[in-house]
Each structure stands twice: as structure tokens, then as C-alpha cells.
Amino acid sequence: MEETLNLEDILDVIKSSALMIAIMTLLFGCIAAFGTLFFITPQYESNTQILVSQSQQSEVIDNQDIQASLQLVNTYRDIIKSPTVLDDVIQNLNLEESTEAVSNKINVTNQDQSQVLTVTVTDESAQRAEDIANEIGTVFQEKVTEVMSVDNVSVLATADVGENPAPVSPQPVINIAIGLILGLLVGLGIAFLKAFLDKRIQSEEDVEKYLDLPVIGTVAKFK
Structure with missing residues (x-):
């Protein structure tokens, strides 16, 4: 059976991996901010x-x-x-x-x-x-x-930089924004890759969706 990915599936993937996506976004943003402040010489x-x-x-x-x-x-x-x-x-x-x-x-x-x-x-x-x-x-x-x-x-x-010249680079706001966007894209990529590779059937909906079979009963999990 051919798999199709609809909007509901996309939202489910994002929702299930929201924490990981948020962590990756913040991580890349922090890396960009740290690199801008400590490793790029102002020009x-x-x-x-x-x-x-x-x-x-x-x-x-x-x-x-x-x-x-x-x-x-x-x-x-x-x-x-x-x-x-x-x-x-x-x-x-x-x-x-x-x-x-x-x-x-x-x-x-x-x-x-x-x-x-x-x-x-x-x-x-x-x-x-x-x-x-x-x-x-x-x-x-x-x-x-x-x-x-x-x-x-x-x-x-003649050239005159003034008393308090501002550097033209780096631009922290732009660099951090790029870092956040890159982190978001990496997080989304990992989330969808994980969902694509995960072939486990974990719910009644998965049985009907992937096996095209009706669910006639379930067995409760006992501890």
C-alpha cells in the first residue's frame, strides 16, 4: 500500500517531536550567538x-x-x-x-x-x-x-569614523536569526526522518492505516 503524507500526519509528527525541535532551534541559536560574540572579529x-x-x-x-x-x-x-x-x-x-x-x-x-x-x-x-x-x-x-x-x-x-563608530560586521541579530532558522530546519528534518524510519504499529489507527484491516478487538496491557 502506498503511503501518503497529509497535513494531519505532518502536524502529528511536529507535535510528537515539538520538544526536540525546540531544543535544536535554541541550541543552534545559542551556537550562532556564541560564535558571533567570541569568534568573529568586529570589522x-x-x-x-x-x-x-x-x-x-x-x-x-x-x-x-x-x-x-x-x-x-x-x-x-x-x-x-x-x-x-x-x-x-x-x-x-x-x-x-x-x-x-x-x-x-x-x-x-x-x-x-x-x-x-x-x-x-x-x-x-x-x-x-x-x-x-x-x-x-x-x-x-x-x-x-x-x-x-x-x-x-x-x-x-575625507574619511571620518566619528567618536563611537559601530562595526559593520558581524551582525548579531542576523546571525542569531540564521542560527535559529537552521536549528528549526535541522529539528524538523530529524523529526520527519525519525517518523519515516519508524515502521512500528502502535495504535488501532495504525493497523487500519498501514494494514488496511479492521480492528475487531484489543487486548489491554496488564502490569
């Missing part, structure tokens, strides 16, 4: 904005100058993360990190058709993230003149 972000404009020697701004600046944005993004800039940043700030390690902390973005580059630095120290971001802006402004022979870059906004 801070700091941003500086760099404006790519027309040449400072030009007195008239036209559409051709703007389009030329926009075309240079991708090139400038690569230059910012290149050893040409980062080696000087590391040396000026006396950082004990490799160029590749510092480059991995940097994310350079810009909105579509925008001449503003946003340099975001992520670091375990909020102050160090601010220092690196500001130093990148300073060094890049100097280096781009040498590398590209242009003077169309200026720092629009």
Missing part, C-alpha cells in the same frame, strides 16, 4: 570620496570633458588598488601588511555616470580604516598626476 568601515572632474586648467566645462572624466573612472579604480598607490600608503602609515592584504580591504565604487569615486576601507580598527582611506586619497591625488599626467582629481570628502 569597521571608513569612506572617502574622490572627484574626477575636468582639468583644472580648463576654464570652460563642456560635455566632452565630462565624458572623458567618466571614461577614466575605471582606470582610476585600478590605480587606487595598485602597488603604485598602496606601497606608499603602507610606508607612510607604517603598516605591517602586504600590498595584497591592504588591497583586499579596499572597495572602490561609483554610481552610474557619476564622477565621484567612493573608496571604502574595512579593517579591524576603526581608526586604522579612517587613516588608510584618507591616506589613499592623498597619495592617489599625487600619483595620478605622475602616472596619467592629469590634474583632474580632488578629494571631495
Whole structure:
């Protein structure tokens, strides 16, 4: 006889294993909270904005100058993360990190058709993230003149993390929520696996359901 699982069966499985499901949910939530608080190092972000404009020697701004600046944005993004800039940043700030390690902390973005580059630095120290971001802006402004022979870059906004910066990661609420959901899914999985593997007949309803036979009598259990 082919077994079918209806809503009533699902509710019975959940009801019979409710305690185990609750324990698994809380256990995974606690693991997520413990791991977030004690094993994940907080990370801070700091941003500086760099404006790519027309040449400072030009007195008239036209559409051709703007389009030329926009075309240079991708090139400038690569230059910012290149050893040409980062080696000087590391040396000026006396950082004990490799160029590749510092480059991995940097994310350079810009909105579509925008001449503003946003340099975001992520670091375990909020102050160090601010220092690196500001130093990148300073060094890049100097280096781009040498590398590209242009003077169309200026720092629009310096990085400032403030007096009491908040870490951008980890996010305890999200991590704990993920832990709770994962624990719930694991608990449900174990409950349904247990019910699927348990082939014992334990009640009159099971006899009628699985054997398709009528129950004509029962024998009481004596102690």
C-alpha cells in the first residue's frame, strides 16, 4: 500500500517531536550567538570620496570633458588598488601588511555616470580604516598626476569614523536569526526522518492505516 503524507500526519509528527525541535532551534541559536560574540572579529568601515572632474586648467566645462572624466573612472579604480598607490600608503602609515592584504580591504565604487569615486576601507580598527582611506586619497591625488599626467582629481570628502563608530560586521541579530532558522530546519528534518524510519504499529489507527484491516478487538496491557 502506498503511503501518503497529509497535513494531519505532518502536524502529528511536529507535535510528537515539538520538544526536540525546540531544543535544536535554541541550541543552534545559542551556537550562532556564541560564535558571533567570541569568534568573529568586529570589522569597521571608513569612506572617502574622490572627484574626477575636468582639468583644472580648463576654464570652460563642456560635455566632452565630462565624458572623458567618466571614461577614466575605471582606470582610476585600478590605480587606487595598485602597488603604485598602496606601497606608499603602507610606508607612510607604517603598516605591517602586504600590498595584497591592504588591497583586499579596499572597495572602490561609483554610481552610474557619476564622477565621484567612493573608496571604502574595512579593517579591524576603526581608526586604522579612517587613516588608510584618507591616506589613499592623498597619495592617489599625487600619483595620478605622475602616472596619467592629469590634474583632474580632488578629494571631495575625507574619511571620518566619528567618536563611537559601530562595526559593520558581524551582525548579531542576523546571525542569531540564521542560527535559529537552521536549528528549526535541522529539528524538523530529524523529526520527519525519525517518523519515516519508524515502521512500528502502535495504535488501532495504525493497523487500519498501514494494514488496511479492521480492528475487531484489543487486548489491554496488564502490569
